[in-house]
Amino acid sequence: MNSIKGRFRSSIFEGNNGYKVGLFKVKWSDSELEDIINKTITFSGYFANINNEEDYLLIGEYINHPKYGYQFQVSSYERIEPETSDAIIEFLSSSLIKGCGEKTAKKIVDYYGENTIEKLKESVDNILLVPGITEKNAIKIHESIIKYSETDQLLIDLKKLGFLIKEALKLIKNYGSLIFNIIDEDIYSLVG
Numbered sequence: 001m002n003s004i005k006g007r008f009r010s011s012i013f014e015g016n017n018g019y020k021v022g023l024f025k026v027k028w029s030d031s032e033l034e035d036i037i038n039k040t041i042t043f044s045g046y047f048a049n050i051n052n053e054e055d056y057l058l059i060g061e062y063i064n065h066p067k068y069g070y071q072f073q074v075s076s077y078e079r080i081e082p083e084t085s086d087a088i089i090e091f092l093s094s095s096l097i098k099g100c101g102e103k104t105a106k107k108i109v110d111y112y113g114e115n116t117i118e119k120l121k122e123s124v125d126n127i128l129l130v131p132g133i134t135e136k137n138a139i140k141i142h143e144s145i146i147k148y149s150e151t152d153q154l155l156i157d158l159k160k161l162g163f164l165i166k167e168a169l170k171l172i173k174n175y176g177s178l179i180f181n182i183i184d185e186d187i188y189s190l191v192g
Contacts, residue, residue, distance in 0.1 A: 003059050004029040004072060005080065008052050009040055018046045018169035024058065024072065033062055045074025046165040048155050048172060049148065053094040055080040055087075076159060079152050081117060085109050088116050092141075096148055099140030107132060108141075120145050150177060 009023040021044045026036050043058065050056065060074040082091045091097070092105035100108070111130045112119045119126045120142060127138035151172060158168035158179070171179050171190065182189060 001059055001075065002030055002033050002062055002072075003057060004033060004036070005055060005057050007055050008050050010052070012042070018048060018166065018173075020045065020047050020050065021071075022050075024056075027055070036062070042068070042071040043074055044071055045077070046169055047074075047077065048151050048165075048169055049079070050077070051094075051096065053096055054082070054091060074165075076165060078156070083114065085114065088114070092116075097141055097144045099137035099144070104133060104137065104141075117145070121149060154179065 005028040006026040011022040013021040082088045089105045093102040124142045
């Protein structure tokens with residue numbers, strides 16, 4: 001298995017089951033794939049949430065598809081939490097987070113620094129501590145971050161239980177956050 005980090009650029013094909021083929025700008029790769037760093041490559045695989053406003057770690061194989069040529073066949077992936085102040089500001093001011101433009105994002109990051117994302121997930125009250133943020137926007141920001149994080153966490157937890165990404169996406173689509181109640185009560189009902 002190989003690993004690459006970078007950013008989704010655009011979609012070539014999207015199935016209604018979460019399968020995607022697209023373009024990915026590689027910023028880092030393991031030693032076997034150093035020649036694709038700073039290049040845009042084709043990828044394929046199953047994804048819950050992937051967008052061009054965040055960085056991702058993709059794990060899989062770089063293959064030569066007989067019909068479509070070289071592509072990175074993704075077996076699993078993780079969203080990379082923004083770590084630097086600039087990356088956090090970019091994330092918060094993206095279309096993913098409601099109620100937060102660039103100025104508000106900068107205020108929040110200036111207030112919390114590199115612990116910003118954790119603080120925003122904790123509670124609306126943490127957002128209200130930042131001067132100049134209204135309660136209405138604080139609620140929007142908090143709810144956006146929680147909703148976005150929830151799907152990623154469900155996917156990670158289901159992968160840990162041995163589900164393939166394709167299976168996990170179907171379970172999340174059908175049951176949402178109730179999936180673990182169903183697994184705890186009667187996992188065999190899922191195979192029905």
